[in-house]
Amino acid sequence: MAAEDHRGGPGAAPPAETEPDARYTFANERTFLAWTRTALAFIVAGLGIVQLLPPFPGVPWGRHLLGVPLIVLGAVIAVVGYHQWTGNQRALRRREPVRRSVLPGILVVSIVGLAVVAAIVVLLSAILRHG
Amino acid sequence: MTPTVPRPGGPEELDPGLARERTRLAWTRTAISFAAVGAVVLRSHPVAGLVVIALAVPVWGLHHLFPATPIARSQSARLLTVTVTVVAVALVALALALLGQHS
Numbered sequence: 001m002a003a004e005d006h007r008g009g010p011g012a013a014p015p016a017e018t019e020p021d022a023r024y025t026f027a028n029e030r031t032f033l034a035w036t037r038t039a040l041a042f043i044v045a046g047l048g049i050v051q052l053l054p055p056f057p058g059v060p061w062g063r064h065l066l067g068v069p070l071i072v073l074g075a076v077i078a079v080v081g082y083h084q085w086t087g088n089q090r091a092l093r094r095r096e097p098v099r100r101s102v103l104p105g106i107l108v109v110s111i112v113g114l115a116v117v118a119a120i121v122v123l124l125s126a127i128l129r130h131g
Numbered sequence: 132m133t134p135t136v137p138r139p140g141g142p143e144e145l146d147p148g149l150a151r152e153r154t155r156l157a158w159t160r161t162a163i164s165f166a167a168v169g170a171v172v173l174r175s176h177p178v179a180g181l182v183v184i185a186l187a188v189p190v191w192g193l194h195h196l197f198p199a200t201p202i203a204r205s206q207s208a209r210l211l212t213v214t215v216t217v218v219a220v221a222l223v224a225l226a227l228a229l230l231g232q233h234s
Contacts, residue, residue, distance in 0.1 A: 075221035
């Protein structure tokens, strides 16, 4: 990070910007759209868990514990996706390398975290029902 | 992948890599995704569901009615509109999840 800050420093000439190859612009836009669809999938999954799933016996708050974070993560993925589209487009115009995306990391942590919580809710529900 | 010389007037010359066509299809997929979210909302709140399903039309139109220009500045507003719409849909979903009655 610090090594790149000198470009934006006071007095530094802004990097020359040229319109990139239209194919790159389109590819960046498709990536943004793909993350948008991922965000919508998170939202619909979260809403489906809360509204359509029968309640977990003994764990009445289980559906909300799983569904609400999914909906919030959907909004986060959409905003981060737009932010990355902006950054990628700037990098393309300046002929700079495109930054590594943080979204796959967010996705992995979210899915693993939710899988662990889901497993705990299901086990807890089974224990409370039979115990 | 053997490099081929674009045929004059062929698809590769008019739309290199078919990037324009693939982007148009990606917009269509995204609009369908909005409609799918609306269908789930429909089950718990018919009015909100119809509104979200209707959102698929402007999302589709953002690309199909306003011709796509590869200039980033005009793109920025369209993509920001999509992002704001997704966040609004998330807020509606959150309200339904927290306030709506559950079966």
